[in-house]
Structure formats: structure tokens, C-alpha cells
Amino acid sequence: MSTPEANRRELTFGDAIKEALAEELRRDARVFMLGEDIAEAGTTFKVLNGLVEEFGTERVIDTPISEPGFTGLAVGAAMTGMRPVVDIMFGDFSGLIMDQVANQAAKIHYMSGGKLKVPMVLRTTMGAGRRSAAQHSQSLHAWYSHIPGLKVVVPSTPYDAKGLMKSAIRDDNPVVILEDKMMYKTVKGPVPEGEYTIPLGVADIKREGTDITLVATSSMVYVALDAAKLLDEIGIQAEVVDPRTLVPLDKKTLVESVKKTSRAIIVDEGYEQYGVTAELASVIADEAFYYLDAPVKRMGAMNVPIPFSPALEDLTIPNAKGVFEMAKILCNKS
Amino acid sequence: MSPIKTKKSHSRSDIDREQWLHMYEQMFKIRAFEEQVNELYQGAKMPGLAHLYIGEEAIAVGVCEALTTEDYITSTHRGHGHCLAKGASIDRMFAELLGKEAGYCHGKGGSMHIADQDTGNLGANAIVGGSSAIATGAAFSSKRLGNGRVAVCFFGEGALGQGLVYESMNMAQLWKLPVIYVCENNLYNEYTHHSETTAGSLKARAEAFGLTAVEVDGQNVREVHEAAQRLVERARKGEGPAFMLCNTYRYHGHHVGDIAREYYRPKEEELMWKTDRDPLKFLSGWLIENQMADAGIIEQIEGQVSGEVEAAVTFALNAPFPAPEEVRKHVYA
Numbered sequence: 001m002s003t004p005e006a007n008r009r010e011l012t013f014g015d016a017i018k019e020a021l022a023e024e025l026r027r028d029a030r031v032f033m034l035g036e037d038i039a040e041a042g043t044t045f046k047v048l049n050g051l052v053e054e055f056g057t058e059r060v061i062d063t064p065i066s067e068p069g070f071t072g073l074a075v076g077a078a079m080t081g082m083r084p085v086v087d088i089m090f091g092d093f094s095g096l097i098m099d100q101v102a103n104q105a106a107k108i109h110y111m112s113g114g115k116l117k118v119p120m121v122l123r124t125t126m127g128a129g130r131r132s133a134a135q136h137s138q139s140l141h142a143w144y145s146h147i148p149g150l151k152v153v154v155p156s157t158p159y160d161a162k163g164l165m166k167s168a169i170r171d172d173n174p175v176v177i178l179e180d181k182m183m184y185k186t187v188k189g190p191v192p193e194g195e196y197t198i199p200l201g202v203a204d205i206k207r208e209g210t211d212i213t214l215v216a217t218s219s220m221v222y223v224a225l226d227a228a229k230l231l232d233e234i235g236i237q238a239e240v241v242d243p244r245t246l247v248p249l250d251k252k253t254l255v256e257s258v259k260k261t262s263r264a265i266i267v268d269e270g271y272e273q274y275g276v277t278a279e280l281a282s283v284i285a286d287e288a289f290y291y292l293d294a295p296v297k298r299m300g301a302m303n304v305p306i307p308f309s310p311a312l313e314d315l316t317i318p319n320a321k322g323v324f325e326m327a328k329i330l331c332n333k334s
Numbered sequence: 335m336s337p338i339k340t341k342k343s344h345s346r347s348d349i350d351r352e353q354w355l356h357m358y359e360q361m362f363k364i365r366a367f368e369e370q371v372n373e374l375y376q377g378a379k380m381p382g383l384a385h386l387y388i389g390e391e392a393i394a395v396g397v398c399e400a401l402t403t404e405d406y407i408t409s410t411h412r413g414h415g416h417c418l419a420k421g422a423s424i425d426r427m428f429a430e431l432l433g434k435e436a437g438y439c440h441g442k443g444g445s446m447h448i449a450d451q452d453t454g455n456l457g458a459n460a461i462v463g464g465s466s467a468i469a470t471g472a473a474f475s476s477k478r479l480g481n482g483r484v485a486v487c488f489f490g491e492g493a494l495g496q497g498l499v500y501e502s503m504n505m506a507q508l509w510k511l512p513v514i515y516v517c518e519n520n521l522y523n524e525y526t527h528h529s530e531t532t533a534g535s536l537k538a539r540a541e542a543f544g545l546t547a548v549e550v551d552g553q554n555v556r557e558v559h560e561a562a563q564r565l566v567e568r569a570r571k572g573e574g575p576a577f578m579l580c581n582t583y584r585y586h587g588h589h590v591g592d593i594a595r596e597y598y599r600p601k602e603e604e605l606m607w608k609t610d611r612d613p614l615k616f617l618s619g620w621l622i623e624n625q626m627a628d629a630g631i632i633e634q635i636e637g638q639v640s641g642e643v644e645a646a647v648t649f650a651l652n653a654p655f656p657a658p659e660e661v662r663k664h665v666y667a
Contacts, residue, residue: 032478058478064508069467069501076471079456080406081479084471099498103461104468112449112457113439114664148665172667 011191014047014184016158017123019191020165021048021085025055028083031169034061034070035087035123044089045125045184067093071122072100075174078120079108083169088124091178094140097122105174106149119172121165126154127180127219127269128306128317137306137313139218139269142276144176145246151175151200152246156221158189160244163198171200180219180269187222201248205257209239212263212327215254215280216240220267226320227327236331246276254280255287262293263330267318272300294330299323351626357399357555358617358627359635361391364415365614366636366643367424368586371414371431371445375590379651381433384445387415389585392613393518394419396558397486397578400566406454406472406485408465411446412518412584413458416488421453424643428650435656436649442656442664454483463489463496466515470502473513473575484569485513492523494532494539503543503575512569514562515540515577518552520584525598540577552580553613556620583607 011019024031033051035043039062042049052060063070067088074084088097105118126139145152151173155161161179168175206221207228216224221242228238241257243249258264264284266277277298284296302316368388374380387394390412398407398419409416417427422438430437431445438448449457456472459465469487476483493499494517506513523531540547546565550557558580565576585608587595595604621627 064501064504066501066504068498069470069505072464072467072498072502073471073474073505076408076456076468076473076485077475077478078471079468080472080475082471082475099461099464100467104459104464108449108457109667110664111439111443111447112451112664113437113442114667115439115451116449116457117667119667151666 008190009193010188011158012185013158013161013179013187014045016162016191017165017179018048018051020162022051022054023195024166024169025051025059030081030083031085032059032061032082033085033087034063034074036063036065036089038062038087043087045181047184067096068100071097072104074120075100075105075108075118078118078174079116083119085121085123085169088122090136091124091126091140092135092138094124094143098143101144101150101174101176102147106147109173110149117172118174120174121168122174122176124176124178125181126178127182128301128313129182131308131310131313133308134305139178139301141178141246142270142274145276145279149174150247153177153200153244154218154246155179155244156206156218156242158187158191160198160204162191163196164200164244167197167200170197175200178218183219198244200245201250203241203243203250203253205239205253206242207238207240209237209261211237211261212239212265212331213257213261214238214240214265214267214323214327216242216267217246217276218269220269220318223318223320223323224267227323230320230324231327234328234333236327236333238327243280249283251283251287254283258284258288259291262291265297265299265323265326265330267299267323269301269317271303272298273303275300297326297330299326353399354617354621354626355631355635357395357559358614358621358632359639360395360399360419361555361614361617362636363424363639363643364391364394364418366639367418367427368414370428370643370647372586372590374431374647380431382444383589383591384414384431385412385589386586387412389607389613390518390520390552390582391415392555392558392617393516393552393580393582394488396555397516397562399559400562401454401484401486404454404481405483406456406469408456408469408472408485408487409458410462410465410489411458411460412490413446413448413488417448417450417455417458420450420455422448422450422455425646425649428647429653432650432653433655434650434653435660436653440656440660442660463493463499465489466493466496466499466502470506470511470513473506473511474509476512477509482570483512484566486516487513488516488518490523491517491519491521491528491532491536493517494536495523500539500543503540503545503577506575507543507545510572510574512572513575514565514569515545515575517577517579518582519579520582522584522588522599524588525592527598537577537579545575545577547577547579549579549581552582553611553616555613555617583611
């Protein structure tokens, strides 16, 4: 991982995000946050606890339960001098806000011939496994990635989440950040104190390897890393590449990795059909075709609404064992 | 809730003859512009379609004349009138409608997306009701930045079917934002009379959120302007949002291609509005009656504007299209 060795302070994924937001609120008076239950409640996930105490209710704003309304309000505020950070509690509510995001925020700069800008961040969640059933468990980052004009960030580590969040807030475009709700408290990692940013559009190699490339996003990075450990035991060295941002996409790092390993599996928690895995696989097929020794394989969420029962829900999400088995087949080790 | 009462027939002492003549000029400019747009369409010189504002000119002009250049507006698919009333120039408007590089958006927006930052126009919007939250957000910025600007959100009565409008009004009232929702009730949601789509009272919908709400004759620019001035002043002082219901009529069809309209509205109805309820006739008649103008002055204004429109359309027709490399520009800032 590309984390500096010097500073070994560890933060949870949620605390790293909160720290990024707090630093940007302190740095720039134009930044403000709005969403449902984000102030006193600190969000339903308690990720923002303490922010309203420091910044007040003028900058950490509890809204009505009106996702399209406050998302659109943020678009208008962004066009006129503010830098809003919108909190959409569950990614599943994306359907509610899609007109304001896809038809308004994403297109205003282009439609106005470059005159108007929409510097806003939209934070929302993704990830199954919380036993929250079909309307609170989806990973819909592909929806946003489909629309030109939006940037899309899917951080996997606390270090990445903080650095990417700060870049997103400073970006002059609408940026959507999807945070895996299962990682807020369970994922902990080194985050150096003080200022740093990570540019949007730069992938990170989370583990180096020579035999197969596992391209993984968000929490699937941990699935891929676990699979890589299992593969290591049977003599296969997997490289784990985390794009970190889907738009812009660092095609070069993906393609270079596959040119080196000649094999690739894409692991992503969005629905497999017409999803992120398909897009990334096509990039590899297009640009590393002559280096491939096996077909590029995709592993996404099963193409079913996420079921409630733990016995069923767990079947729908890619896991390390499944990635391990697929990698073995691609490497002729089965 | 006590709606602001508007006077029906008296001029305000602080608006002089020059301003009324200027408003006549603006209203005539919108009409002449739109008539030219219709001709461009009929002559197959304009790509796509356009939604004409003819018949509704008094609303855009009456409201925008109560605003400063820095104040914000958001507009609709029927937005040419709002853009012109807020100060856009006709040559760059025509150029945009024709998809030319010289247009306000380099030809990338077209009729339904004209935006002009320099005149506070945050853009026309082709999603019905789609800009209500954007205007509210602009008002939020004004309040937070303390710059005293007011935002006006124009929309038709069709937008009253959109939940977003009510979400916006709710937040505007909760946070006392300087935004005015101007509803142009031209009676028809596209091809359907609003009585078939809209239950209850239009004005009461805004009143339910605690907004100050007024209903005005949208064909009478003096009445529109007077109400707008009061509401703008009130909003600027921090007294919160308002709703203006302007009763009006769309002379043409939903868009330029909507020619055969008798299946949804009778010709007699159209004729009645054009003959008896025309906003330009109302203002010119009032100016003449009150000795602020005579027929010669009115003709002089009309002649001058017609000349400008002719020159502007010639400019736009002769202007070059954008270069191919423009297609990928401005996707991202």
C-alpha cells in the first residue's frame, strides 16, 4: 500500500472521512454540509458525530426528508458561490435524486458552454451485509459512472477516503463519493496527521504480484486481498489494483498491471449485469488483449434484489473463496 | 397568512414614464423575437423545436424589472422571455437557438438551456419544475454570503404537479430564503387543461407552507411589476420567500410544431385572449390614455426593436457553427 511509513496513527474509515470534512470546513468558509440527521445525530451511522458542535447548525444542516429538494438546493448553492457536501443516507435513495444529479448537476457546466460550475460533493453509502434488505443494501455507483459530467469515487481505505474526500471538495465538478457502510467502524488503517490530498484519477496497487491481476473496488479490495493470501499459499502471486475513482479512471495502471500478469478478474459490489465490472473488463480487453492468457472474468453482486435472510444475502456478494477459485481456474491450477 | 393586496389600475408614483416605455420595449422585443423564432422554424432554418412565450410577456418583464442584474433567475423550457427580460442580447440568443458558436452556450444548450451568468440567469431548464431547488439554492447562497441577492424561479402551472416544487418551498420557508416562486398559469400543461391535472387551490398550495402568496393578472404588467417589487423588497430585507400566481395565456401551441390545437382548446378562446387580454395592448393603451405616449412613440419603439431583431437574426444565420473539437469541451470544469 502507498501509505507513508513515517506516521502510523490509525483511524477508522468513518473517522478518516469525518476528519477530511472537518479540515475542509475549517479551511474554506464556503463549505457546508446538508442531509438528513447529520447534525445532532451525526448521521444514522454516527460518522459525523461532533461536527455540528464545532461548526454549528449553519454549516452542518439537518434537512427535511426531501432528498431531491436538498440535493437540488445544493446544486443551486454550488452554482452561486458555495461548496456544498450533500449526505444521502443510503445509496438506494439515488433513484430519488437522480434528476437533480444526472440532468442538472452533471450537465449544467456543459449546457452553459462552460460558464456555470457545480462544485459539490455528494456522499452516499453502498454495500450489503448489514441485513438491511433490498432497499438499503445496494451498490449503485455504476448509475453515477454512466453519466458524463460526474466524477465518482469509491475509496477502500481510511487513508484513501480522507485524501480523496479533500480533493473532491476542492474539485470544481460534482463528485459522488460512495462509502461502504460496512467499513465505517470495522476498517481501520494508518492516516497521517495533517494535510494531504490524493488526486482523483490515480489507481493504487494494494498488493503487488506477477501472476494475476485482481481489480477491486471499495470493500471488494479486502475480498481480493484475502483471496490473494489464499492464492499465495498455492504459489500464485496476485496483484490487487484499486482504481479508487471510477471517473476519471486510471486506465493506464489497470492495463499495465494486466500486461504484466496476463490474467485479470474484476471484483465489484455493484450488480454484475451492465455494471462496473463490464466497463473495467472492456478496458482491459481493448488495451491488453494481446497480453492476455485467459479471458477477463467479472465478479459482481448477483443479479437479484438483495435478500434479507443472512443465508441468502451472503450468497449475493463476491467473497474471497469465490475469487480464489476463479483465479485458480484462470491460472490453470484447478 | 395575509396575501399582499395589489392595486388594480393605478400607476406607482416612483415609476416614471421612461420605465413604462422601457417595459413596453422589452415586451415588444420578446414578442418580435418569438415571432421571428416561429418564422425560423417554419422556414426550416432552426434545428429542433422551441416553446414560444408570446402572450405571457408581461410576467417576465414585470418581474425582471423589479430585479437588479446581480439577482438570480431560473427559467423553463418556455424561457426566451425570461432570458431577454433579464438582459440577454437578442443576437446571442438567436445564435444559441440556431446552434451557433456565438450563442450564449456555444450552441450546446439551445432553446431550452440558455444560461447567462453575466445577467444572473442560472439557466433555462427542460425538466418541468427542475429548477425550483436550484433557485432555492441560489437564495441559500445569497443569504449565507450576505450579498443581498434575490432569486426568482419561473415555472408554469404544470410544475405544480412536481413534488420538488413543494420540497423547495418548504425549505425556503424553514430557512427564510430570499426566493420568489413565480407561477405562470397559462392554463395548459402541454396539451391538457390544468383543471384536469390540478386539485384544489393553486395559491393555497404555497400558503400551506406559510409562504406569502399573491395572485395577479399576468396580462397586466403594471400589476405584475408592483407585486414583484413588493415581494422582492420583502425578500431582500430577509422576510422570506413568496409565491406569485400570474394568470396568463399561451397564444401559440405547446411548441412551434403544435399547430392543430382545436382538440384541446377552442379557437374562440385563443381569439378572446389575443383580442381582449393582450399584455402589449393593455400597456400601450394605458400609456396613451394617460398621455405618457402617443401612437407615434409606440410605433417608433416597435420600429426600432423590429430593426434590431432583423439585424440579430441575420447575424445569427450568418454566424459559424461550433468547431468539432467543441463537442468534448466543458464536460468537466
